[in-house]
Amino acid sequence: MIEAGLEMLQAHGVTLGLDQLTLEAACIKKDIARSSSHAAWAIDDRFSPQEKFQREVVKSWLFDREGTLFADAAANAVAALFESGYKPTAQDIIRAGATAALEAGMKSAELGDGDFLSTDLALRYAIASQPHAERDPEMLEWLSAGERANRQSRVEDTYKPFGKTIGYEPRAEFGDQAFEIYSILVASLVEGMSLRSVLLPEIDFVGPIMGTEKDRVPVNVLGACLEALLPVFFQQVEPAAPDESDD
Numbered sequence: 001m002i003e004a005g006l007e008m009l010q011a012h013g014v015t016l017g018l019d020q021l022t023l024e025a026a027c028i029k030k031d032i033a034r035s036s037s038h039a040a041w042a043i044d045d046r047f048s049p050q051e052k053f054q055r056e057v058v059k060s061w062l063f064d065r066e067g068t069l070f071a072d073a074a075a076n077a078v079a080a081l082f083e084s085g086y087k088p089t090a091q092d093i094i095r096a097g098a099t100a101a102l103e104a105g106m107k108s109a110e111l112g113d114g115d116f117l118s119t120d121l122a123l124r125y126a127i128a129s130q131p132h133a134e135r136d137p138e139m140l141e142w143l144s145a146g147e148r149a150n151r152q153s154r155v156e157d158t159y160k161p162f163g164k165t166i167g168y169e170p171r172a173e174f175g176d177q178a179f180e181i182y183s184i185l186v187a188s189l190v191e192g193m194s195l196r197s198v199l200l201p202e203i204d205f206v207g208p209i210m211g212t213e214k215d216r217v218p219v220n221v222l223g224a225c226l227e228a229l230l231p232v233f234f235q236q237v238e239p240a241a242p243d244e245s246d247d
Contacts, residue, residue, distance in 0.1 A: 001037065004029040005057030021054045059142050062124070070190070071158060073104035078165075090166035090236070091227055098223035102193065151187070155179045168234040178233040189225050 004026035009018075023037045041049035077100035081088045088096070127139050159179045163169065170178035 001026040001030060001032065001040065001053065002056055002060050005053065006060060009057060009061055018054045018058070021057055023050055023053055026053070055139070058139070062142065062146055070101040070104055074098070074101040076100065090168065090230075093162075093166050094226050094230070095223035098226055102190065102222045151180060151183050154183045154187075159183050163234060167237055168230065169237050171233060171235050174233050182229065182233050185229055186226060189222055193222060 001023070005021050007029065008020050008025060023041065024034065026032070027034050027037050037053075038049050041052045043049060044052070047055065074097035077096045078088075078093050081092060081096050086092075124143060127136065127143060130136070159182060163179070170176060174181065
């Protein structure tokens with residue numbers, strides 16, 4: 001039934017609630033007896049079967065998805081740079097990866113994955129923006145736990161290898177925490193721009209970076225932000241030699 005709920009959420013997204021996520025619809029979709037559904041989601045002191053079902057679907061949506069679409073797009077774009085025979089600079093790598101990741105997010109519906117980024121954001125903002133007295137402590141804890149796990153995964157699997165590739169190391173005053181802070185800021189940028197793209201589809205994600213060798217350099221906005229943040233937390237060192245064993 002949770003699988004049916006995820007399919008419904010994927011198809012309909014989040015409107016002004018979760019009205020499409022009903023026990024009856026899940027039963028019909030998966031050919032489950034309606035009497036069994038209420039036994040599976042028995043009432044407790046706080047939630048009806050319907051509410052418990054909806055909560056579990058939301059929890060699965062937020063934390064059980066792998067969410068590799070953006071990371072894969074960035075990794076493939078960077079790999080293509082190296083495979084082309086061109087020796088990319090750190091700025092080239094950042095721009096290529098950031099552009100590919102953001103484009104993948106904006107086109108996710110066309111890729112057959114549904115607009116899951118904006119749906120995920122809508123759920124998070126809706127829960128987090130509740131008045132403090134009305135916030136759901138259990139749901140907020142799910143959000144916090146998932147965010148911590150995601151950040152740690154990004155640091156170990158993405159940002160540390162990325163720093164080695166482009167020849168940057170943490171500044172002494174930040175130490176290893178630089179990776180975590182940078183990861184949080186990058187996620188904030190991606191989420192903020194993704195939400196803006198939904199609300200302001202006319203935004204052009206290409207603009208100039210002043211102070212370069214050219215007066216105007218077309219660059220993805222996310223790439224420009226990442227380039228500006230990088231020297232705050234990291235410093236340039238001798239880049240590591242390419243290692244064929246690296247994934």
